[in-house]
Amino acid sequence: MTWRLTEAATVGAAAGGVLVVFGTLVGRPDVAVLGVPLVLGVLWGWLRSPAGSVTAELHRPEQSARVGEVASILELSPAPGVPTIRLRVQAPGHRPAEALVAVDQPRRIRLAISTVRTGRLTVFPVDYVPSGPDEVARGALRSVPPAAVTLLPRLRPLSELPLPFRLQGLTGAHGSRRAGDGGDLHDVNLFTPGDRLRRIDWRVTARRAGQGVGGMPGRLTNLYVRRTFATADATVMLVIDSRDEVGPAVASWGDMTPVRQDEATSLDIAREAAASLARHYLDAGDRVGMDDLGRTRAPVAPAAGRRHLHRLVQRLVLSAPDDGSPARRVRPPHVPSGALVVIFSTFLDDEAARMAAIWRHSGHRVVAVDVLPRADTVDLEPHERIAYEIVRLERVDRLRELERGAVEVVRWEPDARSGGARHGVDRPHAASDGTSAHGDGHRGGRADAAVTLAAFARSRARR
Amino acid sequence: MSAITGTRTRAGAGVGAAMHARWARLMRALRLERPRPRVEVGIGRAVPAWVLRAFLVVVGVGCTAVVALNATQWTLTAVVLAAVLIRPLPVLQAVLVLSWGVGLTLATTDPAQPSAFALLFGVHLFAVLGRFVGGLSWSARVEVRALRRPALRFGAIQAFAQVLALAGAWLSGAGVAAAWVAVLAGVALAAAAWFVLRRIAFPGPASPPPSTAPVESSREDGWSYRLHT
Numbered sequence: 001m002t003w004r005l006t007e008a009a010t011v012g013a014a015a016g017g018v019l020v021v022f023g024t025l026v027g028r029p030d031v032a033v034l035g036v037p038l039v040l041g042v043l044w045g046w047l048r049s050p051a052g053s054v055t056a057e058l059h060r061p062e063q064s065a066r067v068g069e070v071a072s073i074l075e076l077s078p079a080p081g082v083p084t085i086r087l088r089v090q091a092p093g094h095r096p097a098e099a100l101v102a103v104d105q106p107r108r109i110r111l112a113i114s115t116v117r118t119g120r121l122t123v124f125p126v127d128y129v130p131s132g133p134d135e136v137a138r139g140a141l142r143s144v145p146p147a148a149v150t151l152l153p154r155l156r157p158l159s160e161l162p163l164p165f166r167l168q169g170l171t172g173a174h175g176s177r178r179a180g181d182g183g184d185l186h187d188v189n190l191f192t193p194g195d196r197l198r199r200i201d202w203r204v205t206a207r208r209a210g211q212g213v214g215g216m217p218g219r220l221t222n223l224y225v226r227r228t229f230a231t232a233d234a235t236v237m238l239v240i241d242s243r244d245e246v247g248p249a250v251a252s253w254g255d256m257t258p259v260r261q262d263e264a265t266s267l268d269i270a271r272e273a274a275a276s277l278a279r280h281y282l283d284a285g286d287r288v289g290m291d292d293l294g295r296t297r298a299p300v301a302p303a304a305g306r307r308h309l310h311r312l313v314q315r316l317v318l319s320a321p322d323d324g325s326p327a328r329r330v331r332p333p334h335v336p337s338g339a340l341v342v343i344f345s346t347f348l349d350d351e352a353a354r355m356a357a358i359w360r361h362s363g364h365r366v367v368a369v370d371v372l373p374r375a376d377t378v379d380l381e382p383h384e385r386i387a388y389e390i391v392r393l394e395r396v397d398r399l400r401e402l403e404r405g406a407v408e409v410v411r412w413e414p415d416a417r418s419g420g421a422r423h424g425v426d427r428p429h430a431a432s433d434g435t436s437a438h439g440d441g442h443r444g445g446r447a448d449a450a451v452t453l454a455a456f457a458r459s460r461a462r463r
Numbered sequence: 464m465s466a467i468t469g470t471r472t473r474a475g476a477g478v479g480a481a482m483h484a485r486w487a488r489l490m491r492a493l494r495l496e497r498p499r500p501r502v503e504v505g506i507g508r509a510v511p512a513w514v515l516r517a518f519l520v521v522v523g524v525g526c527t528a529v530v531a532l533n534a535t536q537w538t539l540t541a542v543v544l545a546a547v548l549i550r551p552l553p554v555l556q557a558v559l560v561l562s563w564g565v566g567l568t569l570a571t572t573d574p575a576q577p578s579a580f581a582l583l584f585g586v587h588l589f590a591v592l593g594r595f596v597g598g599l600s601w602s603a604r605v606e607v608r609a610l611r612r613p614a615l616r617f618g619a620i621q622a623f624a625q626v627l628a629l630a631g632a633w634l635s636g637a638g639v640a641a642a643w644v645a646v647l648a649g650v651a652l653a654a655a656a657w658f659v660l661r662r663i664a665f666p667g668p669a670s671p672p673p674s675t676a677p678v679e680s681s682r683e684d685g686w687s688y689r690l691h692t
Binding site for chain 1: 497498499500501502503504505506507509512553554556557560561563564565567568574575576579582583586587590591593594595597598599600602603604605606608609611612613616617620621623624627628631632634635649651652
């Protein structure tokens with residue numbers, strides 16, 4: 001490790017030497033002594049400059065329990081004699097932090113940023129320079145490479161969500177329209193081959209047999225069984241539109257200006273919505289699959305279980321816009337028969353709306369979730385404002401056209417903690433009209449983020 | 464990409480439009496209300512670097528007050544101090560130190576004046592502070608713990624220098640020839656040069672290079688659903 005005198009120390013010592021010489025020449029000890037501490041300080045610091053350096057290691061960053069915080073530990077192991085170190089820590093979307101830190105012993109320094117973004121993020125590249133005593137000498141500049149972290153979307157509790165028009169499967173949490181094994185009474189019918197004996201309703205059978213001729217008891221000729229509605233599970237396909245990612249600032253839509261870390265983008269909102277829906281459906285025992293309009297790779301096939309939720313979330317956080325324009329799809333991605341299709345998009349172009357319309361025409365129940373953040377048009381130039389108005393009106397027409405085509409259009413409001421105001425609808429609701437209610441114990445309160453979605457689905461069903 | 468992507472590019476064709484777009488972007492940056500959040504570094508009790516820089520200028524003003532003779536000297540020093548406040552370059556600090564030495568020579572002929580001792584303290588403090596704030600930005604933070612040992616060293620060297628100043632004043636009052644002072648100073652400088660040259664000629668052993676292996680976070684292990692419920 002090479003230690004060099006700093007420019008300040010060199011120039012300061014030179015100035016001190018000049019003062020000593022000048023004071024000596026003019027016969028002024030008070031002037032000469034002015035330079036003594038300058039020279040002496042540099043000399044002391046230089047003689048005590050350490051031989052070794054500092055090694056720094058960045059631990060793996062993690063999402064901390066605090067909402068929206070990513071933290072890591074920088075471990076500094078100094079060589080003996082290194083008193084201080086100058087640090088510069090950076091992170092995307094954040095102002096770098098600089099600090100002069102004492103490292104007279106090994107230290108663990110916590111680095112943290114706050115963000116509402118999700119997906120892959122490369123954080124905390126660290127540059128550091130070890131300093132000798134009194135900043136007289138410095139070592140070489142060194143860097144610690146940044147660490148990659150995957151920021152997962154927050155899962156918001158939901159209480160009720162729409163179900164597909166046609167439920168499938170022989171078992172599940174939902175009651176289907178066909179007769180079978182279940183709980184709710186369907187009807188009382190004559191015993192037919194295949195009916196279970198334990199389903200015979202002896203009261204009805206006896207009553208019907210008792211209606212004999214001439215007051216004589218009837219004969220037991222027909223058996224009657226109680227039939228119930230079968231249970232079934234739902235198949236849900238979540239279709240995320242990762243072709244575009246825009247933030248609230250409209251001024252940043254047309255160029256490469258990075259979106260602020262304290263503002264959620266459309267893709268962040270889509271990830272949060274899709275992950276929340278996936279957890280809700282999977283908790284109810286339904287089967288959930290996922291596809292991405294921006295990618296042509298194989299979709300995640302519908303499945304159930306907690307591990308599948310992990311798989312879906314991982315796929316969600318890795319979805320990102322491709323460089324360049326993605327190829328236009330000739331046909332929409334294949335979805336299972338009878339599945340509920342929930343598409344998350346900004347609907348800034350026709351592609352997602354076209355897909356939704358095709359799915360609806362083929363008989364699927366389709367819910368279009370609008371994930372465009374609330375637009376911030378403050379900094380727009382006049383010509384940009386005109387362009388935005390055109391795009392906005394086209395988008396409004398597009399969404400109306402979807403509604404006319406019996407596609408249920410709802411808006412997902414990001415949580416306030418996610419960088420946007422939440423405008424959820426607080427209203428009591430019940431499990432009816434094609435919606436399901438299960439499990440989270442957040443019925444009708446402010447915690448219910450998808451009341452808007454469910455209420456809209458109900459109103460559409462009534463219509 | 465959506466239909467809106469590239470709207471600005473299409474709208475702003477031509478050099479004039481490009482210049483206008485750059486200007487508009489600059490204006491937006493100046494109007495930016497919310498600053499970007501800062502990376503948090505968990506260090507101990509710290510003082511902002513701008514406080515140290517302001518203190519450096521205050522010390523400079525104090526030193527100037529000791530030796531300033533007229534308004535011209537004040538004006539020139541104020542200009543250099545303002546430059547130091549904006550960017551504390553070592554050369555500017557050295558110019559100030561030399562100007563204070565020359566100013567002391569012109570201001571008084573009595574080496575036993577209290578102002579000389581005050582200036583000795585101020586010049587030393589100015590030089591030490593200048594070394595600390597030299598490479599730090601306004602927004603940097605300086606851990607208080609990192610200033611303790613330098614403060615002790617400052618005290619020791621300052622005590623020695625004050626004793627030396629007292630001795631110089633006594634020798635000067637006693638009528639000791641200036642030639643002896645020159646001889647003493649020459650010996651001290653020679654000793655200092657010998658130490659430094661020896662250090663340069665025989666540097667310490669080199670330390671191994673630091674690890675530069677990239678750090679990769681594991682997606683599977685770094686997350687728990689419990690965090691998000």
